[in-house]
Amino acid sequence: QVQFVESGGGLVQPGGSLRLSCVASGTVFSIYTMAWYRQAPGKQRELVAHITSGGSTNYADSVKGRFTISRDNAKNTVYLQMNNLKPEDTAVYYCNRPNFISKHVEVWGQGTPVTVSS
Numbered sequence: 001q002v003q004f005v006e007s008g009g010g011l012v013q014p015g016g017s018l019r020l021s022c023v024a025s026g027t028v029f030s031i032y033t034m035a036w037y038r039q040a041p042g043k044q045r046e047l048v049a050h051i052t053s054g055g056s057t058n059y060a061d062s063v064k065g066r067f068t069i070s071r072d073n074a075k076n077t078v079y080l081q082m083n084n085l086k087p088e089d090t091a092v093y094y095c096n097r098p099n100f101i102s103k104h105v106e107v108w109g110q111g112t113p114v115t116v117s118s
Helices: none
Strands: 003-007 010-012 018-025 034-039 046-051 057-059 067-072 077-082 091-096 112-116
Touching: 003 091, 018 034, 018 091, 018 112, 034 067, 034 077, 046 067, 046 077, 057 067, 077 091
Parallel strands: 010 112
Antiparallel strands: 003 018, 018 077, 034 046, 034 091, 046 057, 067 077, 091 112
């Protein structure tokens, strides 16, 4: 069973930065697309960014130019560097291993909360 452990969230002022990490276990990490999602209070979970096995990346329009997704296959870890954070980035952030064709996602981890506030 695939498991994800997210970390790195916290309270940050607008304009600040955070780097999230997600360690995956129970999977051959390097061959899969990995993604970051977020769920704000009272809203549905949304896709923030994904990175393919080959390193190609894609971002939601709301975070383009501010967030960077990367991966370290040797450490089974995917990162999300978040710069110029805005209050609307406040959410719990999750990683997952999505299959965009079948729409399948794995069991969610506990996520890491990010609060952007002055």
